Each structure stands twice: as structure tokens, then as C-alpha cells.
Amino acid sequence: MRLLGKALTFDDVLLVPAYSQVLPKDTSLSTLFSRNIALNLPLVSAAMDTVTEARLAIAIAQEGGIGIVHKNLTVAEQAAQVAKVKRYESGVLRDPVVITPHFTVREVMALSDQLGVSGFPVCDGGKVVGIVTGRDLRFETRYDQPVSEIMTPRERLVTVPDGTTLVEAKALLNKHRLERLLVVNEAFELKG
Template identity: 70%
Template sequence: MRLIKKALTFDDVLLVPAYSEVLPRDTSLTTQFTRGITLNIPLVSAAMDTVTEARLAIAMAQEGGIGIVHKNLTADEQAREVSRVKRHEFGIVIDPVTVTPAMKVRDAIALQRQHGISGLPVVEGGKLVGIVTNRDLRFEDRLDVPLRDVMTPQERLITMPEGATLEEAQALMHQHRLERVLIVNSKFQLRGLATVKDIVKNTEHPFASKDAQGQLRVGAAVGVGDETDERVEKLVNAGVDVVVVDTAHGHSHGVIERVRWVKKNYPRVQVVGGNIATASAALALVEAGADCVKVGIGPGSICTTRI
């Protein structure tokens, strides 16, 4: 057997301390992850079913990295994990869960429990007509009455215009002693929601990895099988930032064509292809549209895919 070249893995390398004039506070761990995504720490969690689902992906993004949700789930389950991350921490919630005035109290309570939220904007005919919060429902025992009978009506709402910042939302909440502020356009159509929790989380995690809307970043792994089209569509609809075409041998026709397909159909989504081990493989994936290539076949002690 011919050896290509000598290679090292993590335990084979030791860094020798040397003289430095750089102070810890002056260092930056900012890392370019893909063409369009910069991380604040150079850490990405593995797309393994014993490693990354929503819980770890949230923690990774809060600290400045990103998690890749594994694909050993149904397409709907994986999309829900992605959605949990995107909804966990927002600057401003662009697409909040809403209800209608005709829905019953029991329906609102079920939605609150399902999504882990305390406030539900009430929308009718595309316009904001009220809000239902824990305060409205806490002691309500008439579970079959319509929400219009218990909601806080439009005339009592405190709102702010579309395009407002978190700082403006914070000032308005402080002024009126509110826990949330609804965002509307000139036609009083709901455009977003800001909460005290979101503002607190922003101060607790100043280096969190977020998208342009202030949502936590998250990726998801896919394969190259027949049902991948539907899986990718559901992930994109859930708000995924990165699709990782993840196989043991990334320099293959199926992976290259899948990378090309994702980039063609969803050009705004960042695409990672892998795993690979050669320069020619990297070039092939980049030419297919990959925004990042995943390098390393079998270097770890736990998951060894080297042939």
C-alpha cells in the first residue's frame, strides 16, 4: 500500500508558547464560515443524532457558533427543530404566531403551550385587532368562548411602526411598562413583535450568531436521496441558514449535483458540501456552487469513515 503523505490529527500536535504583545481582550475569534455567514467563534457542532438538535443548536448560536441539525429525522421533525432555533431568540419576531377573534380560548392556550409563548396577536382580514396574553387567560375558565370576548382590543394596544429598532422598542416598553410591543405598518397590518425576553437575551449573549432579522443562525444536514427535494424545501420554509449536503464521501456525483440543485433553487441559502479530502474535490464542489466545503474523512476517534 502506498502512502500519499504524512498526516497529523489533533492529538499529534502541541502548540509551544511564544512571546506575544497581544492582550486577550484584543483578540478576535471571528471566522468566515461560508461566503455569506461570519461566526463569532470558530465552532460548528456535528450533524450527528447524538449531538445536534435544537437544544445544542441554540446554545451554539448564542455563544457565536452554529449547530447543524442532523438528518436522522423525518423532514417535518427536522424542520421543527430548525424552527425552534429560529423562534428561540429574536431581535424582532418577523412572523409571530397569531390567532383570529373567532378562535376559542382553549385553542389559544394550546398554541401557547405548543410554541412556548405567552402572547398571541389577534389578526382578522390581515389587520391587527388585538392581543391575547397570559394576563387575559390566566383565570379564564370559559374555554369555549371566542377570543374576541377576552382579548385586549385594538384601541388599547401600544404599537410601534414598521422599521423600528430594538432600542426604540425597549424605550416604549419602559415608558408604558409593557412586556411586548406589536409592530404594524400604515394599514395596521401586523409586521412583527418585540418582547422583553428578546431584549434581555440580546444583552446576555452579545456575540450570538444571528441573521439580519436578529434570529439565531442554524444549519441542517441533508443527504442525496429521492426525498431530499421535499426535505430541503421544508427546511428553507422553516428559516434554515445553511444546508449541509452531508455524506461520508463528498467527491461524488450525487453530492455535487445536490449542491448544484440547492444553490439553483434556493440561491439565498448557504450550501456546504462534504466530506472531502482532496483539492480536486474542493474545486468540484465550489464550481457546483458550494459556499463552504467540509474537509476531513475519518480523522476522529469516534466516527471513522476513512477507507
């Protein structure tokens, strides 16, 4: 075997802290991933089925990198994974799947399994009337009843207006021990 050039491992390199004239705020790690795609952080996840699907791609995108969805999916499954990533914006799912109060528990469970989503805003006439989550469904055995019987109703919902920062939203999630918040406008229409 012939060595083509010098090669280094992490153990071969030692970065020693020292004074620098360059301030962190003047430093940029941005780079071009391709001719048309710029990354704020040179962080790319592997296109492997054990590594990257929508969840990791979203997390990496939030940090300025990019996640490559693997190809061991059908074209439709790949498109669905990419759609999940594209719908997610700064911690907010901008186009969530919604249900009406007339959906049965059975229908919601099937939809949850099909889409891999554990919670659904419940809307009626364009207005938010509640939310149904995996917690509501977990031990439910009355499959033919409408979700309006088990959902968290509007009066008990914790919501935020559009434009709420991620820090404010996380504080509310922690305070109320919630998994998700609904973003609504003044008319209580769902925005995310």
C-alpha cells in the same frame, strides 16, 4: 499514552494588555464557518439537546455567530426550530402566528402548547384588533369563550411602526412593562 503535540489550556495562556497600533474599529473577527457561510463573530453553539434549539440559535445569530440545532429531534421538529430562527429578524418575528377574534380560549391554549408560543396577535380582515398573551390565558377558566373577550383590544395596544430600532422598542417594552410589541403599518396591518 503518547502526546501528539503541544497542548494548552486556558490556565496556560495569559493575555497582557498593552499598547497597539491596531484600533478596535479596524479589527475584524469574521471568519468562514464553511465555504459558503461567513460569521461576523467566531461563536458557534454546540449541537446538543441540552444546549441549542431556536431560542439560543436566535440569540447567537444576533451577536454574529451561529447556533447548530441538535439532531435529537424528528425532521419535522428540526424544521420547526429552524423556521423559528429564520422568521426572527433583528428582534422582530417577521411572520408571527396570528389568530382571529373567534378562536376560543381552549383553541388558543392548545395552539400555544403545540407551538411553544405564549402570545398571538389577533387579526380580523388583515387588520390588528388586539393581542392575547400568556398573562391573559394564565388564570382563565372560561375555555369556550372567544379570545375577543379576554384579549388586549386595539385601543390599548402599544405598537410601533416598521423600521423602529431595537433600542426604541426595548425602551417602550420597559416603559409599558410589556413582553412584546406589534409592528404595524399605517393601515394597522401586522408587519411583525
